[in-house]
Amino acid sequence: MGAAIDAGTAGAAHNDTDAAPSRRPAxxxxxxxxxxxxxxxxxxxxxxxxxxxxxAFQDRNGAFTFDNILGLFTPQIMAAYxxxxxxxxxxxxLGALIGFFLAHAIVHGRLPAWIRPTVVTFSGVASNFxxxxxxxxxxxxxxxxxxxxxFLKEAAGVNIYALGFNLLSFWGLTITYLYFQIPxxxxxxxxxxxxxxxxxxxxxxxxxxxxWQYWRMVALPVLAPSILGxxxxxxxxxxGAIATAYALTGSSxxxxxxxxYAQIRxxxxxxPNLGYALAFGMIVITGCSNLxxxxxxxxxxxxxx
Amino acid sequence: MKASRTGPAVIVLLGALYxxxxxxxxxxxxxxxxxxxxxxxAYRVVFADPQFRTTFSFSVxxxxxxxxLGALLVVPTAYWVRLRFAKLRPLVEFxxxxxxxxxxxxxxxxxxxLYNSSSWLPFTNxxxxxxxxxxxxxxxxxxxxxxxxVDTGMAAxxxxxxxxxxxxxxxxxxxxxxxxxxxxxxxxxLSGAFLTFAIVIGEFVLxxxxxxxxxxxxxxxxxxxxxxxxxxxxxxxxxxxxxCMGLLQVFxxxxxxxxxxGRSLFKLARRAAR
Numbered sequence: 001m002g003a004a005i006d007a008g009t010a011g012a013a014h015n016d017t018d019a020a021p022s023r024r025p026a027x028x029x030x031x032x033x034x035x036x037x038x039x040x041x042x043x044x045x046x047x048x049x050x051x052x053x054x055x056a057f058q059d060r061n062g063a064f065t066f067d068n069i070l071g072l073f074t075p076q077i078m079a080a081y082x083x084x085x086x087x088x089x090x091x092x093x094l095g096a097l098i099g100f101f102l103a104h105a106i107v108h109g110r111l112p113a114w115i116r117p118t119v120v121t122f123s124g125v126a127s128n129f130x131x132x133x134x135x136x137x138x139x140x141x142x143x144x145x146x147x148x149x150x151f152l153k154e155a156a157g158v159n160i161y162a163l164g165f166n167l168l169s170f171w172g173l174t175i176t177y178l179y180f181q182i183p184x185x186x187x188x189x190x191x192x193x194x195x196x197x198x199x200x201x202x203x204x205x206x207x208x209x210x211x212w213q214y215w216r217m218v219a220l221p222v223l224a225p226s227i228l229g230x231x232x233x234x235x236x237x238x239x240g241a242i243a244t245a246y247a248l249t250g251s252s253x254x255x256x257x258x259x260x261y262a263q264i265r266x267x268x269x270x271x272p273n274l275g276y277a278l279a280f281g282m283i284v285i286t287g288c289s290n291l292x293x294x295x296x297x298x299x300x301x302x303x304x305x
Numbered sequence: 306m307k308a309s310r311t312g313p314a315v316i317v318l319l320g321a322l323y324x325x326x327x328x329x330x331x332x333x334x335x336x337x338x339x340x341x342x343x344x345x346x347a348y349r350v351v352f353a354d355p356q357f358r359t360t361f362s363f364s365v366x367x368x369x370x371x372x373x374l375g376a377l378l379v380v381p382t383a384y385w386v387r388l389r390f391a392k393l394r395p396l397v398e399f400x401x402x403x404x405x406x407x408x409x410x411x412x413x414x415x416x417x418x419l420y421n422s423s424s425w426l427p428f429t430n431x432x433x434x435x436x437x438x439x440x441x442x443x444x445x446x447x448x449x450x451x452x453x454x455v456d457t458g459m460a461a462x463x464x465x466x467x468x469x470x471x472x473x474x475x476x477x478x479x480x481x482x483x484x485x486x487x488x489x490x491x492x493x494x495l496s497g498a499f500l501t502f503a504i505v506i507g508e509f510v511l512x513x514x515x516x517x518x519x520x521x522x523x524x525x526x527x528x529x530x531x532x533x534x535x536x537x538x539x540x541x542x543x544x545x546x547x548x549c550m551g552l553l554q555v556f557x558x559x560x561x562x563x564x565x566x567g568r569s570l571f572k573l574a575r576r577a578a579r
Contacts, residue, residue: 048415109313133542140334147330240408243509
């Protein structure tokens with residue numbers, strides 16, 4: 001904190017001289033104003049990450065090795081990655097699909113005017129309502145004694161748990177994740193839907209296009225980068241999530257973040273460097289989907305001007 | 306090609322059902338601690354729990370420290386980048402977005418290995434050092450929101466003219482920052498602050514792995530051992546999130562920031578304590 005202020009005054013000393021163009025060489029101190037930020041980023045963001053990445057390629061004695069990365073390809077760890085990717089894919093795909101229809105309904109559905117701001121505001125809240133409280137809410141809803149579970153049993157005679165449903169499972173986790181995935185999709189895709197110009201629909205209509213043809217040949221090609229980009233963002237979003245899953249399932253559902261959590265706590269893999277490789281794998285997966293997202297977003301923005 | 310209104314209405318209704326049902330269920334569950342009557346007993350038990358009070362105040366203080374530290378880091382940086390280092394802006398922006406790419410659990414894993422008691426910077430040696438490390442970690446988690454909010458706020462005011470005017474009146478750089486620039490981006494800082502508060506208050510992974518007595522690990526503990534209190538805590542957490550987002554909207558839509566700044570923040574608003 002002190003460093004930030006010091007650097008600010010260091011910049012001030014510089015800028016006084018800047019008023020006199022003849023003493024320009026003093027410019028070399030201006031970078032000090034950014035030193036706190038870069039220092040902080042290196043110490044608490046980039047450094048720790050690079051340390052893990054480097055550790056993923058080292059053995060216990062610090063020598064270079066690929067053994068840790070190869071060590072990821074064991075049934076236990078591969079199963080963890082598989083279930084993590086499946087949950088993320090399912091919740092991202094369903095979240096993107098449902099969120100898209102919801103956003104389309106509030107933007108182009110000609111519903112009462114108060115609907116849209118209400119849905120958008122609630123989405124802002126729900127996309128932030130995650131972590132452990134979200135798990136509690138779904139236990140109270142779809143747990144063994146949840147309101148909906150009991151209601152279905154008593155009113156409709158359907159025991160969803162007897163039918164094989166379990167909140168502490170793949171589908172349970174996916175349904176829970178949708179609570180923050182759908183609102184996030186609504187928030188991101190609404191501006192893209194606003195960008196669909198009414199003229200395009202009218203032009204298509206004048207040329208004799210059916211509704212399906214308009215969607216297939218005009219709207220979806222324009223929206224495709226946005227939708228795909230949102231999907232990738234949602235994917236990365238749920239892939240790194242842990243608190244909800246931890247509170248919901250304990251360790252009964254072995255997703256990667258929970259395995260990593262156990263590894264950090266107690267070295268359950270009996271190899272610290274394998275833990276680094278596990279973390280490295282997570283960075284690679286979320287990094288790839290975020291990079292793809294950024295690339296698709298830059299393509300999507302062409303249509304939103 | 307005439308669109309009917311029934312389809313959208315059904316979709317919004319189904320969506321509302323999915324989103325409201327868990328809230329109703331949680332509220333109903335939180336009221337049923339005493340047999341056969343509805344009562345606020347679970348809330349009373351929660352509020353009477355000394356552990357609730359200590360962990361909650363710990364997290365509130367951590368959140369406030371994060372906001373102050375984050376603002377002190379981000380406001381001068383965003384200002385200086387806009388004024389002198391426009392070329393570095395993409396790099397700075399990229400760095401502030403990195404916390405969305407690197408999962409929090411990976412970040413804290415790095416902290417534990419890099420700053421353990423045998424390292425060159427042994428943060429985790431003492432409780433105070435670990436608290437500091439926790440707050441630094443929260444500042445990192447809040448960087449994307451804080452930087453975006455402040456940077457958008459700075460775009461809305463003419464910092465160059467303000468700076469030159471203050472300089473010609475003889476103001477020092479620190480005076481310019483704290484008495485000219487900061488008041489002008491106050492709304493932006495506040496909207497970043499509310500989002501930060503919502504993220505930090507229930508955060509679990511960092512606090513748990515750094516062994517700090519924060520609200521997140523307390524929630525996990527209660528969730529594993531009690532039946533009705535978790536529902537009450539979930540309602541409390543939802544109310545806090547709602548309050549933060551409400552205040553965010555109030556400040557984000559007020560002058561002098563652009564009205565859209567709040568929206569774009571909402572877009573980023575995520576990754577809370579997951």
